[in-house]
Amino acid sequence: MDMADKAEDIINRPMKLSESQAKAVTSKSRFTRIIAGAGTGKTETLTRRIVYLLLHENVKPNEIVAFTFTDKAAQNMKSRIYAEVESLGGKEACLRLGDMYVGTIHGFCLRVLENSLVYGDYEVFDENQKMAFLLRRGRDIGLEKEHYFGSCESFLRSVDIVYNELVDIKGLKEKSLEFYKKFNIYEEVLRKNNKRKPFNYQVRILY
Secondary structure, eight states: OOHHHHHHHHHHSSSOOOHHHHHHHTOOOSOOOOOOOTTSSHHHHHHHHHHHHHHTSOOOGGGOEEEOSSHHHHHHHHHHHHHHHHHHHOGGGGTTGGGSEEEOHHHHHHHHHHHHSSOTTOEEOOHHHHHHHHHHHHHHHTOOSTTHHHHHHHHHHHHHHHHHTTOOHHHHHHHOHHHHHHHHHHHHHHHHTTEEOOHHHHHHTTO
């Protein structure tokens, strides 16, 4: 199958795209903005665009990044891409599609942190895991033994303020030396146990 036939198949299979959709799929422009309402075939157009880049323009899978709003939408798009690529290019054309990223922007940013900034071995906490971890290790940090659960809750609230409000860590030493000491021990305990702080704080510590 020559390149022209392949392009025609991408546009016409499994169902023929409209003229405007076909124009978006085969656009040579570096930037293309598509304005369309619900149910007008945006996902199908984007899927065909990716297939077009892979099979017609010979773009490498690891050079393609597609963002969706949800993981469910990403899975749907990936399934479509794999099916189209296999149909038009055979199973061999699917071998490196795993290098392509289709997912949420949050997932992509997390992948960048994991792959490029040595966070790959770290586990992300949710709120319940964070509290459970502190209840196990709070005494090592120096939290009060009396009213222990409440002490852990209060400490986590303060920690969240530091993370979420981007509080200057050095400034804590002057404002509350006791909390500053516990906070540093807490972070050291996290590091030793390969636990990860909230995502927004991870971005802050890169600067």
